[in-house]
Amino acid sequence: MNVPPPAKPELEVLLCSPRGFCAGVVRAIDTVERALALYGAPVYVRHEIVHNRYVVESLRKKGAIFVEELAEVPETGAPVVFSAHGVSKTVPDEARQRNFFTLDATCPLVTKVHRETEIHYRRGREIVLIGHSGHPEVVGTMGQLPSGAVRLVETVEQASTFVPKNAARLAYVTQTTLSMEDAAEIVAKLKERFPDIVGPHKDDICYATTNRQDAVKKVAPVVDAMIVVGSPNSSNSQRLKEVAERNGCPYAVLLQRAEDIDWERFANAKRLGVTAGASAPEVLVEEILDAFAQRYTLNIDTVTAAEEDVFFPLPRPLRDIEAAE
Template structure:
């Protein structure tokens, strides 16, 4: 009976989950499968979420890490939402491959800002995490030696700029706003004449999700973030929750990964739930239903803004109809 269950309040963050760039990337794969049939090849995970990747695999998508893994074929290859170095489409063209670029438009904007710095004779500092696909893609837009990656204020301290060389910076889109500011402040302190990007590099979705987490975290006993272990923006949400006052914060990929031992006993339990930009709503709904079965649950919406951005898919795919049924594997039944 519900009255025998532990009473708990769930603060459900909004915005959460899919951003416009992720939604567009998944749509591109789904539409390509409808237009060209299976297989459709995808270089790297289209987004960092195994549920999404496995769902697309069942529909005929084949994920590879390098183009050389793709046999001679007339079927298309899709580049992931994280972006790729210039060498990748060049290699695809050299093999006469049909390719579709699913790079998030906000990542493409960072590429353009970095290239603008370089064209104007500036060395480029990229604030980001070494090895992340987005960082690899951004650095790969410029000639070797034209960009330096900095992750911390200490990296900035160690960087020396040749005399008579201009300097500009850009940032990875999925970083913690607070951590990035520390690095950017140090860049401005050491190099007062540095040129900032024309627009904020950290994407609106990253900022919005972090603001919602900050609003929900104070006084929270357990804060769950739905996301993959290799999802940068999801891991940043866990860090933001801990800094903003959550007693315990954890990243989970699904309801089965929840560690119930971290939930205090007794009524008055406060839980918060958010999701990284590559986590589908069906996983969030699964966790909510699991909590309803376990607790006498009251849900409060911790919504800080409403997102209505939409990014158009590639021109080659705009004549293909997209139905709710096509996307039900990530959005739930229509």
């Protein structure tokens, strides 16, 4: 007599929407893939094109070579791509001196912050950048201007003790991938201390960061655990985990792949939230859901915070080639 296998326990899954790739990430990845298609391998990429190991390894297999500095690139006619996070002005200057053919895949919303800092500087303002020290986007933004023109503030405590050269000539910009709450607290402290401080006309934290955090806020209070699919070096993914914890989720974890799941931590979960950082491909979300489906009977519902239809065109050299084809 055949004994039927034991029934799998049921697990309700609340899938956050939007999640995963944003328009800036799609543009950056498409830039590398289009360059490979047009020019062949290799295509050199300064820094990880986006902060996701799966994406980087996929592009590496197609012929992309990732470097941290242009000094690692040999004399070549191959394309050199700047990552979505943006670069200091010294990087394109060095590329021009070495006659590299460059493709700038900087997210347009990061470029917007670069332009803001330049405008403030031309108007004689000292600039406060709210962000995380060492993050490539922060390094790139600070590198738009001479040393000392941009001052980094990471916490409310630092905002409380920040001493400007001239409180009447002060402006702030922010990293695009911050926690909205953290940034708001720092901005509030700066405005409290320096009422004349000038901010951006439109919030610097990008639409994708905002929308993904809003979806997590809706799901976090009603689930037993939250999985954020993304890489540890992804700022926006780390912020999603923090937002889940801050909004009442008992256990939130950042996972890169299904093999990273600690099953004991989910043993008593009846309701699971799932989202993905802006640099995490949907295939990794599906991989993790498939892993859960092997152990549970899944009932999946989508919780939507916003609809997204943002599109950014490829860098101009690639558009010009496509137009000529």
